[in-house]
């Protein structure tokens with residue numbers, strides 16, 4: 001046993017709720033005293049002569065569950081209880097901390113009657129679980145509490161995501177954690193593109209406490225849009241969503257980890273962190289952005305809308321997917337070597353603009369409306385109505401098919417985009433129209449991360465109701481752009497004083513590309529190239545976060 005923290009100061013000591021003496025089972029069987037307080041479980045060795053360190057203090061906030069049980073050996077009158085912790089520990093050969101599993105199992109045998117022993121084990125197990133739940137209640141802010149247990153999750157897993165190891169990663173890292181937390185789950189391995197989308201469009205959602213996606217951001221994009229295509233979208237989109245990183249992008253997973261306040265981790269450590277957050281089962285609000293394309297398609301986006309350098313790298317680096325998250329680094333270097341400029345018009349509604357406040361627009365009255373399927377006054381007109389019709393250019397020819405977002409049935413449900421004019425009309429007069437028309441990139445973000453190691457919008461929060469719009473004007477040197485991307489790993493790119501970088505917080509935006517060819521992505525998925533506009537809808541969905 002190792003001592004995990006220094007002795008608390010007298011004033012910090014919590015009253016003892018329970019005390020007991022048990023055998024600690026495992027490789028070394030020793031008799032220990034166990035002290036449960038409101039926040040900690042302290043295991044103190046009673047026979048120090050056995051060697052090793054004598055005391056371990058576990059934080060209940062690191063605990064995902066505890067259970068009591070009888071031994072398989074019918075001659076054993078003892079009962080047992082096991083507590084499952086995932087404390088942050090120093091990484092071997094690496095700096096920083098990552099969660100690692102620790103199971104502590106205690107044998108209860110003061111009586112010759114096995115039922116009496118089991119009752120005592122259950123009393124401890126229940127008390128620990130209650131204190132663990134209480135730790136969650138201490139969490140403040142926008143996070144709500146889901147106290148209902150046992151939780152039932154539907155897990156959708158894309159076996160081809162990332163390097164193609166998602167299923168093995170799930171079995172190796174997540175399955176046992178869910179069991180530790182007493183969470184029941186049904187795992188569905190997706191068989192094809194849009195399988196998850198069709199499934200959630202038809203599913204009886206009342207059977208599940210959460211829909212969990214183990215893949216990259218693409219599968220979550222399908223699920224969000226599948227939910228928004230339901231007649232009962234308003235209720236369906238309130239189903240808590242859980243995210244386990246299995247892809248190569250994993251931007252939302254990285255954002256969730258970032259919002260938990262921990263140091264950045266990647267790969268399996270990010271998976272374990274997200275699994276831990278999932279097991280805690282706290283639900284937060286999540287903003288969604290409605291994205292309208294000139295083709296009339298309307299999509300719901302949880303992450304980003306990108307044009308130029310970022311979307312080019314995202315799509316063009318698909319061919320390097322075998323290297324995992326490093327594909328973005330490779331793609332960035334390749335695209336830097338042949339830097340492009342993209343012509344177009346960008347306009348937006350800044351957050352500080354009083355006209356953008358919902359109080360001036362009756363958003364609640366329109367919120368429950370069903371949009372007309374085809375209406376020239378709608379925000380998503382049914383045909384390309386701008387002078388320069390640019391859609392269907394390079395996208396479908398040059399890029400992997402798997403990344404093309406589904407030209408789904410028109411998303412006619414969802415909140416009204418009350419801030420947007422139809423695409424065939426000018427933007428409202430109080431919007432800001434950017435004077436520059438030559439860009440290297442335009443990216444609109446509603447989460448912090450663009451990829452596991454790209455903290456593109458450090459100030460973003462899950463439910464801040466803000467689109468963090470970042471654009472880089474033409475004229476930036478390759479060297480400065482590289483410097484920006486290197487600084488982005490820690491979110492420092494917005495403090496580089498680069499005159500070509502503009503960062504503005506907005507509620508809505510419109511982008512009209514003039515360049516005849518280009519790539520536009522929504523949540524990393526390819527969409528029709530052409531005019532596009534978007535409006536954020538604060539707290540439309542719910543997400544398991546910490």
Ligand SMILES: Nc1ncnc2c1ncn2[C@@H]1O[C@H](COP(=O)(O)OP(=O)(O)OP(=O)(O)O)[C@@H](O)[C@H]1O
Nearest residue numbers: 161162190191192215216217218219247248249250
């Ligand atoms: N069984 C499947 N076979 C083929 N494609 C699938 C399957 N399941 C899901 N898909 C599709 O694969 C696409 C990519 O999935 P996703 O983005 O989740 O993983 P990824 O591409 O590895 O991650 P990232 O986008 O972060 O790189 C999605 O558009 C999804 O629709």
